[in-house]
Amino acid sequence: MTRVADRFEYWNVGSEAYERLLATKGALGASGLSEQLVELVFLRVSQINGCRFCIAMHSAAAQQAGASAEHIDGLAEWRGSRVFDAPERAALAWAETVTLVEDVQGAAAQKDRLLSHLTPQQLVDLTIAVGLMNALNRVAIFLGR
Template sequence: MHPRLNMLKAAPEAIKAVTALENYVQASGLERRFIHLIKLRASQINGCAYCVDMHVKESRHDGLSEQWINMMCVWWESPVYDDKERALLGWVDAVTRIADTGIPDAAFDALKVHFTEEEIVKITVALGAINTWNRLAVGFRNQHPIDKPATKAA
């Protein structure tokens, strides 16, 4: 797979605008674990290898457990997430898959039990930001860095 273009070189002002939105998300006051959850889960749904790689590494760096990171792709089957995280994961899934499923009232109702209206707006803006990054990275085939190769088990 080869990158289609260098988006920063092709349209620096467009990427500057998306970066400004990202900077807002980072300074929004949302808990770091929630930002990681939003970014990683949306990137999984969107099939963005570049962003999954980045957000797994960032989650580890911020001290989230390997199990918390690894089970996210099957979150509904795992008790590792608390009720607040589960409500947020349901919202991430619904908003990211909006064209397929719409956004069920149940997803919003579960979210509003745990978050204020202000937090819900900030969460949804964070979702918009990562979905934009995913579409850019997947659309232009940004490649994630390759770490040290895995070794074969003996």
């Protein structure tokens, strides 16, 4: 039996559920959301959850998707930065709300702000992206990445 403290290649054990999580990530490419925005959201969620592996992976992926060093380096303090535009700010606020699940009642105003930048389908896909990254962070944290 493998203990939680033992590291093992959970991504290679043949879990259909894990493979479907990754397939969901792949489906986000058809969402109409920019790859850069999705990677910034993935990175912010990973920062909140403290998944070091995911932070490193999504920092590199955000850079490959076109995010500037200022975007990546300033992400943890995005509210005080002038680097992020209105759609990015709305998406990052949404990512934090969905991840922290603290202000469900305040989410209605955030949804309205998001819908001024995104289509309803993109809002659903963004919410799924946030939930997906939370799930993948937890898998990586607890299975030893």
